[in-house]
Amino acid sequence: MAYPVTETDDTASGPCEQGRALIRDVLERIGDKWSVVVICQLGDTTRRFNELRRMSEPITQRMLSATLRGLERDGLVTRTVHDTTPPRVDYALTPRGISLLQVVRDLAGWAGDNAADILDSRTAFDAR
Amino acid sequence: MAYPVTETDDTASGPCEQGRALIRDVLERIGDKWSVVVICQLGDTTRRFNELRRMSEPITQRMLSATLRGLERDGLVTRTVHDTTPPRVDYALTPRGISLLQVVRDLAGWAGDNAADILDSRTAFDAR
C-alpha cells in the first residue's frame, strides 16, 4: 500500500487509527467547498456542465471545472464529451462515486439529526 | 429550522438535497485539518492536552487549542479543569461526539476500502 502510516501508535484497532493519511485524503476530497454539492446533484442522474452550474449556485465556472476534474481524477465521476454543436459534456457518478454518495448521505443524516443541538451549543458557548 | 435552504429545487428527496448548508456545516466541522484526528484519539478515553498534542503530531499548540475549543463549542467534547499543581485539563467526547465518531469511522472505512483504487485512478489520470 502506498500509504505509509506515520509514527502514531498503531496498536489501537478500528478504521480511525489505521491511518490518518487515509482519512485526511477522503476529507480533502469531499471536504472542499463544492465536491459534496456536485456529488449530491449527480446522485440521481447524469447532468451537463451548465446544468450543474445552475444547480450549484453560486459556484463559479472555475470552481465547478476544477471540482469536476478532481472528481474525475479520483474515478468518482465520468466525463463524456458529445461532439455536437453546440458542444455538450455529460457528467455522471461512477460506481465508486455512488458508494461515496452513500457515505455522504449518512454524513448528511448525522448533520440533520444534530444541527439544531449544535446550534444551541454554540449560542450557549458564545454567551460567555 | 434555522437553516434556510437556498433556491435550489427542493423537489428531490434524501438527506443530500435537504440542505446544503447542513452538510457544509458538518464538513467544515470535521473537514479541517485536525478535528477528525482529535476526535479519533478521544475515541477510547479521556485525554490531557499535551497527551493529545503528542498523539496528534505534528499539530501545533495553537491549532490543538483552537480545534478543541471548536469541538467544545459544538458540544462534541467536554473540557474539565482540575485545579491542581501542575494544572491539568482533561478532554473527552460527549455522547454527541461519540455519535460523530461513528460517522467518521464509516468515512474512514470507505477511505480504506477505496484508497488503493483512487490512487490508481489518479496515476492513470495524470498519465496524460
Add this chain to the structure above:
DNA sequence: CTGGATCCTCGTAGATACTG
C-alpha cells in the same frame, strides 16, 4: 456551451515567544 488562463484577495495555519 464548455471550459482554460490570469490576477487578486482573504482566511487559516505555522512559527515563535510569552504568561498563569
Add this chain to the structure above:
DNA sequence: CAGTATCTACGAGGATCCAG
C-alpha cells in the same frame, strides 16, 4: 502544564477575460 499573542506565508477560492 496549559495555554495566549503576534506576525507572516501560503493557497483556496472569486472575478474576469479569452478560446475552442
